[in-house]
Amino acid sequence: MPEKSSSLWTTMVCGYAQNFCSNEALDLFEDMVGEGFEPSGSTLASVLSACARSGCLELGERIHEFMMVKGVGLGDGVILGTALVYLYAKNGAIAMARRLFDEMSERNVVTWNAMICGLGAYGYVDDVLDLREWVVVPNGVTFVGVLSACCHAGLIDVGCEIFRSMKSVYGIELKIQHYGCLVDLHGRGASTNSGNTEVAERVVKEILALEPQNNVVLSAFSNMQRLDTGRKF
Template identity: 55%
Template sequence: MPDKNVNVWTTMVCGYAQNDHAEEALDLFNEMVAEGFEPNGPSLSSVLSACAQSGCLDMGEKIHRYMIEKGSDTEVILGTALVNMYAKNGALVMARTCFDNMPQKNIITWNVMISGLAVHGHAKEALDFFQELEKYNVMPNDSTFVGVLSACCHAGMLDFGRKIFNSMRSVYRIEPKIQHYGCMVDLLGRGGMLSEAEELINRMPWKADLKILGALLSACGSYGNFEVAERAVKKMLMLEHDNHGVYVVLSNMYADAGRWDDVSRLREIMKDGSLKKTPGWSLVGDKD
């Protein structure tokens, strides 16, 4: 295009940011500024999103300083993008400061604070935020509960997690999605409640995916539960029959228990099937 205006540049920056091409979004934003165009609200919120995706805290702080210098109005969308940028980068004090300074907030603003606190190990603070929602008459949505259940997982708060999960339907009329079931399976598994976790998987309205079954298998490895582990492996191989990783985990469990005949049997299966390890598969054993 021979002539571009700020809206054209903003469209491109937004497009890259929304499709997880953070580096390209940042490069375009810098090029836009170098060309003499003054960023508007949408371009600022998009570049902040890119900073959150890429972990580019320095750039995010630079954008924040620019907003202060220009006296930018931190309306809900832009303010939430700023909170999200700081929270994703682990700058939780600044995230909270920006959150508190926002004149208006929506449920997405609350969600990014809850999720940010949970991911960075501040589970109690995340749960406190959730309990504050009622004071401000803000109705949680399904994303809120993903953050809250994740916080319960990090803190090992099994009973509270159960209560929150059950309240989704009974109190908030929100139907749990597969992400919520996944969080609960992880939480139950970490707490050693493997039969309950397996029963929850069997009650799901969807077929369990590799991530959920992997969380169950990982917990079985921690607690030495062979019965549940063998059933989980069987289901995982139905989804991905040449998955080397599940055999390795089960073989290691057998070895730890001194069940060498079972170790040899699995090795023969792997050898006869010419199984190869799935590249990048890291679900099993990932305990945060």
């Protein structure tokens, strides 16, 4: 066993969290602190991000409590603040995520994306569209969150307008995830407008010609078919 160090502890805690072993990760984190290892801001951010991705909200909350006890606040760096926003937004604790987001004195595009994608995933489309206007330099991930929110809310026209603006206004390269959102947008409108289905089918064919096994598009197209079971691809 190598000599224990802060980086080794971090690797172990993150490993447990990423493999959904939240109890083991929590025990190990407490052992780490108990043995006198003070986790750095980057260590805490790494563990919080692992908790966010794996759904270990309880562990993330305990780490947040530890930070407050130790006086580690959002002023200690945008990376740590972003990790907390990501943790809560990713796991549906939207009110807490938004409070932390609003308290941050400095944000970067990753912070904005974490908040926007979390809001979009849980149906807060008005908040997403409002926040979008304040992002100074949005990127492709920003628009995945915004387009996903439009899909959930059935805002087909708004979503299509935003999709078109990506390249024409922001100069952002359209990627497979964005086309997948476009397919989903049209698919959700297929039950009331068969023309949407035809447009979506054309988009699907173009994408699948390039990437036949693209799961994002296949899933979106599957949703479209469920809404329009009488049509054949």
